[in-house]
Amino acid sequence: MIRLLLALWLLAFAGTAQAHLLPKQNATMKIVDDSANFVVSVPVSALVDVDDDRNGLLSAQEIQQHSKDIERQFTDRFKVTNAGKSGKGLMAWVVPPQTDGDLLDSDYVVILHRVQFDEPPQNPKIKTDLFGTGDGEEQMTMRATLGVDQEVAMLSASNGQHEFFRGPLAVFGDFVRLGIEHILGSLDHLLFLLTVIIAGAGWRYWLGVVTSFTIAHSITLTLSALEIFSIPATIVEPAIAASIVLMAALNLKYGPNDRANIGWGRISIVFACGLIHGFGFASAIGAMLSGTSSLVATLAGFNIGIEIGQFVFLAGVLLIILAFRKVGAGDWTRYIPKLASIVALAAGMILFLRQTELV
Numbered sequence: 001m002i003r004l005l006l007a008l009w010l011l012a013f014a015g016t017a018q019a020h021l022l023p024k025q026n027a028t029m030k031i032v033d034d035s036a037n038f039v040v041s042v043p044v045s046a047l048v049d050v051d052d053d054r055n056g057l058l059s060a061q062e063i064q065q066h067s068k069d070i071e072r073q074f075t076d077r078f079k080v081t082n083a084g085k086s087g088k089g090l091m092a093w094v095v096p097p098q099t100d101g102d103l104l105d106s107d108y109v110v111i112l113h114r115v116q117f118d119e120p121p122q123n124p125k126i127k128t129d130l131f132g133t134g135d136g137e138e139q140m141t142m143r144a145t146l147g148v149d150q151e152v153a154m155l156s157a158s159n160g161q162h163e164f165f166r167g168p169l170a171v172f173g174d175f176v177r178l179g180i181e182h183i184l185g186s187l188d189h190l191l192f193l194l195t196v197i198i199a200g201a202g203w204r205y206w207l208g209v210v211t212s213f214t215i216a217h218s219i220t221l222t223l224s225a226l227e228i229f230s231i232p233a234t235i236v237e238p239a240i241a242a243s244i245v246l247m248a249a250l251n252l253k254y255g256p257n258d259r260a261n262i263g264w265g266r267i268s269i270v271f272a273c274g275l276i277h278g279f280g281f282a283s284a285i286g287a288m289l290s291g292t293s294s295l296v297a298t299l300a301g302f303n304i305g306i307e308i309g310q311f312v313f314l315a316g317v318l319l320i321i322l323a324f325r326k327v328g329a330g331d332w333t334r335y336i337p338k339l340a341s342i343v344a345l346a347a348g349m350i351l352f353l354r355q356t357e358l359v
Helices: 002-014 058-079 168-184 189-195 203-226 232-254 262-285 296-324 331-355
Strands: 026-032 035-043 076-080 089-094 108-116 122-130 139-146 149-156 161-163
Touching: 002 058, 026 122, 026 161, 035 058, 035 076, 058 076, 058 108, 058 149, 058 168, 089 262, 122 139, 122 149, 149 161, 168 189, 168 296, 189 203, 189 232, 189 296, 189 331, 203 262, 232 262, 232 331
Parallel strands: 026 139
Antiparallel strands: 026 035, 035 108, 076 122, 089 108, 122 161, 139 149
């Protein structure tokens, strides 16, 4: 009973009270006086020797049996510091995700954690490697609150640490990096850019289509971030795949540098597709935009990061073409747009069928 009352007290500070204590791959931190109070979801696949039947789920019995071991693994692998000094862990309790009804087997558990410092922490830093092996389990969204300030960070297996409340400039830099990583790691967006880039040659054409795409996705990303207008991911993702198919088909119909394919009509089509892609970008960082105190820095940084990523990709494509010409294979370069469009068309159709669950 004492443990339950203390857990409810901590949850009040963490600001979490739902049918589930916390959604999967999420965490909250609330700074109160000299302590940091956490509610953290931890995937079962990130834990060692606690899943007795190896089914990827923990039952209430397994949680109870291995609670001390889970708590130990958490405190060993979830570090909280402020100004380089470690806080004192006052507690770490593991609980099932559900708050009502029968306890069901779950692929994650929730940890209630409290860390105390010698003085009120102003820039708490989190470092963890509690990421799983399942789909989407390689990242964690953490929402932090300090007084009236809020900040949301994305921790991942490749970057499992973040220092909070460093100011808008630091947030801007973080989201520039996140924007670059997102665009360069997204096959669908890269395929779309490829179909746009290879349709024509020359800086005027490339500047026109990239600018059109940039303005369009910035509009819908902002509208979605401000919760003015958004489209469900179940519609956006198939639409993005369809945009790849459309652009690849136009390339195959008209051929490279055909004026019917690289004029204002092309720019208008790219703009329309960019509106759809903007909603896709918003869904990628949606949880990180809601409630943050640095929304302008977040949006500006993410958009600029996307543009940097686009130009890096464009430069890479051009370098490949130049390399072909350098080694004496210049005659083959005229076939690159058609071959690339065929590949993009096939990949886009596969993505569309998967997104619509037709295959």
